[in-house]
Amino acid sequence: MNGTRPDKSKLYYPKMPATWWLKKSSYLLFMLRELSSVFIAIFLVVYLMQVYQLSRGPEAYVAFAQKLSAPGWVIFHILALVFSLFHSITWFQSTAVVMPLRIGAWEMPRQLMTGLNVAALIAVSIVILILFNTLRG
Amino acid sequence: MAEPTITLNVTRYRPGQDQAPTSQRYTIPYKNDWVVLDALNYIKDQLDGTLSYRWSCRMGVCGSCGMMVNGVPKLTCAAFLRDYQQQEIRVEPLTNFPVIRDLVIDMSDFMDKLKSVKPWIIRKTEKPLSEGEYLQSPAELEAYQQFTQCINCMLCYAACPVYGLEPDFIGPAAIALGYRYNMDSRDEGKDLRKDILTGHDGVWQCTFVGECTEVCPKHVDPAAAIQRTKVDAAKDWFTSYLLPWGQK
Numbered sequence: 001m002n003g004t005r006p007d008k009s010k011l012y013y014p015k016m017p018a019t020w021w022l023k024k025s026s027y028l029l030f031m032l033r034e035l036s037s038v039f040i041a042i043f044l045v046v047y048l049m050q051v052y053q054l055s056r057g058p059e060a061y062v063a064f065a066q067k068l069s070a071p072g073w074v075i076f077h078i079l080a081l082v083f084s085l086f087h088s089i090t091w092f093q094s095t096a097v098v099m100p101l102r103i104g105a106w107e108m109p110r111q112l113m114t115g116l117n118v119a120a121l122i123a124v125s126i127v128i129l130i131l132f133n134t135l136r137g
Numbered sequence: 138m139a140e141p142t143i144t145l146n147v148t149r150y151r152p153g154q155d156q157a158p159t160s161q162r163y164t165i166p167y168k169n170d171w172v173v174l175d176a177l178n179y180i181k182d183q184l185d186g187t188l189s190y191r192w193s194c195r196m197g198v199c200g201s202c203g204m205m206v207n208g209v210p211k212l213t214c215a216a217f218l219r220d221y222q223q224q225e226i227r228v229e230p231l232t233n234f235p236v237i238r239d240l241v242i243d244m245s246d247f248m249d250k251l252k253s254v255k256p257w258i259i260r261k262t263e264k265p266l267s268e269g270e271y272l273q274s275p276a277e278l279e280a281y282q283q284f285t286q287c288i289n290c291m292l293c294y295a296a297c298p299v300y301g302l303e304p305d306f307i308g309p310a311a312i313a314l315g316y317r318y319n320m321d322s323r324d325e326g327k328d329l330r331k332d333i334l335t336g337h338d339g340v341w342q343c344t345f346v347g348e349c350t351e352v353c354p355k356h357v358d359p360a361a362a363i364q365r366t367k368v369d370a371a372k373d374w375f376t377s378y379l380l381p382w383g384q385k
Binding site for chain 1: 150152153155157158208232233234235236237243245276279298301302344345346347348351358360361364365367368
């Protein structure tokens with residue numbers, strides 16, 4: 001079989017440009033999905049710090065909360081929210097591909113599965129919001 | 138009235154002569170029912186006999202004529218000129234592969250990878266012919282049938298940035314075919330494919346860009362095969378730790 005292989009010294013080896021992810025919208029969306037994890041990770045670190053401040057008492061917590069109300073942090077949190085929503089939706093789209101739901105011979109269409117997951121996310125978010133408002137009294 | 142024409146901008150590379158590929162423009166008659174492969178055949182027959190490219194069946198079965206058409210991996214026998222009207226058509230060799238000449242790529246890396254996943258039915262013990270064939274129910278066939286449609290055209294490799302960046306990655310088609318045999322109820326070779334499918338250059342290299350599935354002309358969905366193999370591998374890993382006695 002090796003006899004049929006071309007002479008490697010005569011081949012042209014193309015190089016992938018560093019900007020490959022700008023060539024197609026699907027590549028760009030993929031990179032944004034990967035980038036979303038950075039925002040989510042930073043948000044989680046800030047959130048853990050907030051919980052830690054809570055354990056140090058009300059004054060420490062309020063002081064930290066005030067720092068977070070700076071415009072820079074507000075912008076960051078809006079961005080983090082957008083990225084986490086984007087990440088969640090792409091995650092649900094992936095779930096439909098990775099774990100198809102079959103009932104007998106019927107396979108749930110991918111869009112329906114993604115839609116149901118998004119609906120569940122919205123429902124859980126509403127429940128959390130109601131609980132939050134009720135507990136805040 | 139003058140006959141309508143269309144221009145193809147075709148990549149040329151002459152081994153031993155050119156340092157890097159160049160491009161060459163050919164203006165040819167436009168026919169509404171022509172595909173890009175017809176246009177290349179016209180160039181080869183009428184304008185420039187030195188142009189090299191691969192093709193065979195002309196009907197989307199053999200998988201030989203895959204090229205980049207305006208930057209997208211396509212079977213040129215299924216890419217109609219009418220879909221690219223009003224624009225110049227750029228025809229390049231499939232990306233992520235070494236180029237032998239003009240539009241012809243070196244597929245030996247793919248052939249090695251394909252072989253490495255053992256894409257054939259493996260039995261621990263073959264039963265004698267006298268006992269008849271290995272039977273399979275329609276539901277068992279359904280579990281893998283979609284993945285049998287792969288024609289090894291390598292469009293998925295050209296669409297996969299992971300393969301472009303990590304050439305050792307086994308890649309979409311080879312994994313999809315490994316998965317196809319793993320899912321076949323007659324097969325008993327899953328353990329023999331495990332090292333290659335879930336090893337260093339296997340499924341975990343995939344970051345699920347999903348373009349392999351988008352460009353597949355036969356709707357094989359290699360991205361799903363890869364992600365499902367990941368789930369299987371993760372399940373196997375957990376069971377081997379949690380239920381070591383349950384391992385085969």
